[in-house]
Amino acid sequence: MSGTAGLALATRGLRKNYGSRHALDGLNLSVPMGVVYGFLGPNGAGKTTTMRVLTGLVHSDGGTVEVLGKPFKRGDRHRLFDVGALVESPTFYPYLSARANLRELAASGAHVPSKRIEELLDLVGLCDRANDKVQGYSMGMKQRLGIAAALLSDPKLLLLDEPANGLDPAGIVAMRDTLRALASQGKTVFISSHLLAEVQVMADVVGIVAAGKLVREGPLKELLSMQGVVKVRVRPNLVDSAIKSLQPLAAADRLIESDREEGWLAVHVSADRAEDVNQQLAGAGIFASGLESGTDLEMLFLELTGGQAVGGEGTFVGLGAPANGSATTGKETAA
Amino acid sequence: MRLFVSGLRKLVRRPASWVTLGMLVGLLALILIAVGGTANERVNATREAAAKSLITFPEAYDRILQFITGLGGLFAVIYGAAIAGSEWGWGTLKSAVARGESRVKYMLISYVSVAVMIGVGLLITFAVGVLAAIFAAHLANVSTSGLGDSATLGGLPERLLKGWFAVVEEGALGFTIATLARSQLAGIGVGIAFYFGESFATIVLPDIVKYLPFSVANAALATTSTSTGGGGIFAANTDVLSPDQALLLVGVWLIGALVVAAVFSDRAEITG
Ligand SMILES: Nc1ncnc2c1ncn2[C@@H]1O[C@H](COP(=O)(O)OP(=O)(O)OP(=O)(O)O)[C@@H](O)[C@H]1O
Numbered sequence: 132m133s134g135t136a137g138l139a140l141a142t143r144g145l146r147k148n149y150g151s152r153h154a155l156d157g158l159n160l161s162v163p164m165g166v167v168y169g170f171l172g173p174n175g176a177g178k179t180t181t182m183r184v185l186t187g188l189v190h191s192d193g194g195t196v197e198v199l200g201k202p203f204k205r206g207d208r209h210r211l212f213d214v215g216a217l218v219e220s221p222t223f224y225p226y227l228s229a230r231a232n233l234r235e236l237a238a239s240g241a242h243v244p245s246k247r248i249e250e251l252l253d254l255v256g257l258c259d260r261a262n263d264k265v266q267g268y269s270m271g272m273k274q275r276l277g278i279a280a281a282l283l284s285d286p287k288l289l290l291l292d293e294p295a296n297g298l299d300p301a302g303i304v305a306m307r308d309t310l311r312a313l314a315s316q317g318k319t320v321f322i323s324s325h326l327l328a329e330v331q332v333m334a335d336v337v338g339i340v341a342a343g344k345l346v347r348e349g350p351l352k353e354l355l356s357m358q359g360v361v362k363v364r365v366r367p368n369l370v371d372s373a374i375k376s377l378q379p380l381a382a383a384d385r386l387i388e389s390d391r392e393e394g395w396l397a398v399h400v401s402a403d404r405a406e407d408v409n410q411q412l413a414g415a416g417i418f419a420s421g422l423e424s425g426t427d428l429e430m431l432f433l434e435l436t437g438g439q440a441v442g443g444e445g446t447f448v449g450l451g452a453p454a455n456g457s458a459t460t461g462k463e464t465a466a
Numbered sequence: 467m468r469l470f471v472s473g474l475r476k477l478v479r480r481p482a483s484w485v486t487l488g489m490l491v492g493l494l495a496l497i498l499i500a501v502g503g504t505a506n507e508r509v510n511a512t513r514e515a516a517a518k519s520l521i522t523f524p525e526a527y528d529r530i531l532q533f534i535t536g537l538g539g540l541f542a543v544i545y546g547a548a549i550a551g552s553e554w555g556w557g558t559l560k561s562a563v564a565r566g567e568s569r570v571k572y573m574l575i576s577y578v579s580v581a582v583m584i585g586v587g588l589l590i591t592f593a594v595g596v597l598a599a600i601f602a603a604h605l606a607n608v609s610t611s612g613l614g615d616s617a618t619l620g621g622l623p624e625r626l627l628k629g630w631f632a633v634v635e636e637g638a639l640g641f642t643i644a645t646l647a648r649s650q651l652a653g654i655g656v657g658i659a660f661y662f663g664e665s666f667a668t669i670v671l672p673d674i675v676k677y678l679p680f681s682v683a684n685a686a687l688a689t690t691s692t693s694t695g696g697g698g699i700f701a702a703n704t705d706v707l708s709p710d711q712a713l714l715l716v717g718v719w720l721i722g723a724l725v726v727a728a729v730f731s732d733r734a735e736i737t738g
């Protein structure tokens with residue numbers, strides 16, 4: 132495979148069909164070593180299918196996979212000894228306790244020292260309940276146990292399919308810290324999630340898939356710098372003149388009026404140009420009643436995956452996402 | 467070895483193991499005691515003799531063992547199906563495969579653990595059956611002097627081994643059916659249907675049915691005088707295979723079932 136040196140995970144032209152449905156349609160992923168990689172995509176985009184192929188649960192219909200620098204083909208199951216995975220939903224023997232479940236799981240695959248189980252129960256905060264049967268666990272507790280199970284053999288590559296499902300806020304924060312710590316130890320974390328705000332603070336690199344294909348991949352910072360936005364609110368009757376006055380700052384298709392919230396304009400310029408936007412408006416005698424700036428993964432996501440209704444003609448297009456997207460960081464508000 | 471020990475541990479801790487055994491043991495003890503309690507009230511002499519043979523030693527040893535392969539076969543099918551089906555239904559096979567475990571090894575070793583549990587269950591059931599038969603003999607005023615019959619006792623280990631082999635084959639059938647169905651419930655349902663289906667078919671197709679898995683399991687244990695044939699309790703007495711032929715076919719069915727389960731597990735897409 133070309134250009135896959137130094138990658139923890141690489142897929143080239145990966146295809147997978149379920150019957151006549153193309154779940155993966157030539158997927159090319161490049162996941163560098165030692166990063167947290169956010170694997171994003173709308174429902175049905177093929178994220179879980181990718182995880183299944185990567186863990187040998189289903190067999191691809193074409194393309195190649197490299198795991199930790201070596202080809203991963205049918206029958207290469209030993210490669211998975213260095214991989215930990217939580218695919219779709221955690222699975223356990225309901226009549227066994229958390230501790231017993233981890234112990235029995237550890238009997239398969241790579242060898243696991245028994246003290247590892249206690250460490251992990253502690254890590255995911257299940258020590259107190261470790262002897263209770265899993266059938267009595269809440270959803271979030273099962274999810275925690277699933278994360279512990281994925282970490283069982285201290286994997287070099289961790290594949291997590293929506294691991295935050297059902298976790299409480301403290302659990303999400305703890306998971307984020309754990310995953311960041313793993314990446315700082317040189318391990319690679321490949322995580323799919325719909326919690327874009329979470330991915331935005333956690334991931335180094337993101338890949339966005341739609342309909343089984345990669346639509347964008349790269350370091351999060353780079354992607355977001357291209358996706359800077361300054362949002363500004365003016366009186367509704369002044370929107371037209373505001374747009375006119377801001378035109379020197381942003382290309383026509385980068386200056387968007389919100390169709391949801393009256394008076395909000397999104398100016399797609401680097402997020403640190405909020406002052407310029409404000410100044411430009413003031414120069415035209417228009418005073419903003421609100422100003423926010425930031426970079427927004429959610430916006431990038433919606434744009435790339437078709438969540439945004441792109442009109443494409445004329446100067447202005449409707450904004451599918453709310454102008455003050457919840458995933459905005461570096462928010463500053465001016466009166 | 468790790469997998470085998472783990473497989474056994476999982477089965478020992480599983481309530482279904484002990485519920486299944488408890489039901490079989492309870493049923494056997496109940497029947498034997500009922501026979502003992504009523505043996506002398508029968509009007510028909512041949513029926514009385516038949517009933518008493520269940521509680522008269524040394525014949526009773528063999529009768530109890532045949533009862534276990536007959537009805538126990540049904541329990542083994544259900545048990546085998548429950549174990550295999552839950553691996554798919556609960557997704558625990560998925561977790562092992564994602565850890566790099568061999569699917570074939572995992573499934574086959576799971577069944578080896580089941581076979582060991584069947585062996586333990588057979589011994590327990592047999593022991594309880596003998597005790598119940600002794601008790602029943604006392605109830606019916608039947609002498610238990612044959613208990614220590616050395617010829618029968620000497621052959622007992624081999625008979626038990628054959629019985630175990632036969633029940634293991636029946637369990638493998640349930641195991642494979644549930645693997646194909648990827649479901650506990652479907653596996654158990656279809657397994658039971660096969661068991662009774664084979665019994666009923668004995669009436670119309672005895673020449674074919676005698677080669678089928680439940681019939682050969684019973685025939686493998688048959689002694690010339692007492693053959694049950696067919697799927698155990700419903701069986702009509704047909705010209706059954708010789709015990710040796712039947713034993714060979716038990717092996718064929720056992721291996722066949724496990725090969726099918728292994729190949730299917732290896733090929734299957736695990737998308738649950
Ligand atoms: N077992 C299956 N049988 C048939 N089609 C399937 C199966 N699993 C997934 N698909 C199809 O494959 C496509 C990709 O599904 P996948 O589960 O990979 O999506 P996803 O990105 O994980 O979505 P979500 O965000 O909802 O989890 C979908 O069109 C889905 O309908």
Ligand SMILES: [Mg+2]
Nearest residue numbers: 178179219292
């Ligand atoms: Mg999914």
